[in-house]
Amino acid sequence: MEIRIENLTKAYGDFRAVDGMNLTICDGELVGLLGPSGCGKSTTLFMLAGLTEPTDGKIFFGDKDVTKIPPEEREIGLVFQNYALYPHMTVEENIMFPLINRKVNKKEAKERAYEMAKLVHLEGLMDRKPKALSGGQQQRVAIARALVKKPKVLLLDEPLSNLDAKLRIETREEIRRIQQEVGITTIFVTHDQEEAMSISDKIAVMDKGVVQQYEVPQSMYLEPENLFVAQFLGMPEINTFSAVVKDGAIYCGQVKLREISGLSDGTYTAGIRPESFEVREDGFAVEAAHVRMTGRDLLIYFTLDKEPLRVLAHSDLQIEKGGAFKLGVRQNQIMLFDADGSMIGKY
Numbered sequence: 001m002e003i004r005i006e007n008l009t010k011a012y013g014d015f016r017a018v019d020g021m022n023l024t025i026c027d028g029e030l031v032g033l034l035g036p037s038g039c040g041k042s043t044t045l046f047m048l049a050g051l052t053e054p055t056d057g058k059i060f061f062g063d064k065d066v067t068k069i070p071p072e073e074r075e076i077g078l079v080f081q082n083y084a085l086y087p088h089m090t091v092e093e094n095i096m097f098p099l100i101n102r103k104v105n106k107k108e109a110k111e112r113a114y115e116m117a118k119l120v121h122l123e124g125l126m127d128r129k130p131k132a133l134s135g136g137q138q139q140r141v142a143i144a145r146a147l148v149k150k151p152k153v154l155l156l157d158e159p160l161s162n163l164d165a166k167l168r169i170e171t172r173e174e175i176r177r178i179q180q181e182v183g184i185t186t187i188f189v190t191h192d193q194e195e196a197m198s199i200s201d202k203i204a205v206m207d208k209g210v211v212q213q214y215e216v217p218q219s220m221y222l223e224p225e226n227l228f229v230a231q232f233l234g235m236p237e238i239n240t241f242s243a244v245v246k247d248g249a250i251y252c253g254q255v256k257l258r259e260i261s262g263l264s265d266g267t268y269t270a271g272i273r274p275e276s277f278e279v280r281e282d283g284f285a286v287e288a289a290h291v292r293m294t295g296r297d298l299l300i301y302f303t304l305d306k307e308p309l310r311v312l313a314h315s316d317l318q319i320e321k322g323g324a325f326k327l328g329v330r331q332n333q334i335m336l337f338d339a340d341g342s343m344i345g346k347y
Contacts, residue, residue, distance in 0.1 A: 036232070
């Protein structure tokens with residue numbers, strides 16, 4: 001089911017929680033709505049679900065305008081952050097509940113419930129109550145219950161936020177597997193960029209109710225359209241600093257980073273991702289102010305002409321606090337942004 005969002009707006013007085021959103025989600029895609037708290041992503045999801053009425057704009061599921069259609073007639077499956085399972089019911093009864101509610105006969109409801117339980121790998125736990133399940137298992141029950149109605153669209157609101165780190169990774173992979181097996185168009189809300197980037201076909205990054213960029217995750221990471229997206233995506237965060245372009249070169253303070261052509265002299269905001277530096281003998285000299293081991297990598301803090309920056313290097317590099325080394329920047333990895341925050345290019 002293709003989803004088309006046209007000029008979608010939700011206003012509360014003068015405050016616009018969602019402001020003129022335009023988005024097309026192709027049939028069978030998994031799309032992440034990503035952004036900081038209060039950016040409008042959950043409001044968007046609730047408008048898609050029919051739980052919140054838009055102030056303006058339209059929502060289409062396929063060719064059908066569903067903007068004013070009630071939730072129960074939209075053919076959606078909805079999974080909330082807190083799972084919302086019935087504690088007095090077994091797994092089987094929880095999954096069957098939407099079908100029993102629709103007066104589907106018990107035999108068929110049970111067959112479909114077991115079909116969904118098999119899909120989410122819960123077939124051996126059908127007699128258990130929710131309190132006897134792990135957080136990840138409860139989440140899969142909620143997904144099975146949402147899918148048992150055979151909806152055309154699956155909507156997930158912060159589906160992994162109540163899980164610990166290890167379980168989040170496992171469960172997000174499960175969500176992706178289930179989504180691909182069923183082939184259902186899915187939209188999920190998250191503030192976790194790693195979560196969104198790891199399983200989404202596309203990501204819509206939002207800020208202050210506005211979609212800043214809608215793109216394939218890797219393309220967005222490599223080619224952010226503006227400074228907000230560049231800073232929001234990436235762990236550790238991108239290095240940003242004031243850079244001067246003069247006489248065909250980019251400078252950080254008095255340190256020449258790169259010779260370039262075709263760009264007017266002036267002051268710009270530069271962005272260099274920590275992994276875009278490289279240790280090399282012909283680079284500029286720096287000193288490690290602090291070194292943090294992150295497992296496979298070293299995160300090294302240093303100062304370049306008074307600018308505090310970070311480099312992500314492989315942990316086999318023998319550098320300690322106070323140690324001197326030389327750095328350069330990989331080709332086409334210096335992002336320059338204009339005064340409005342729009343990206344000019346990579347140099």
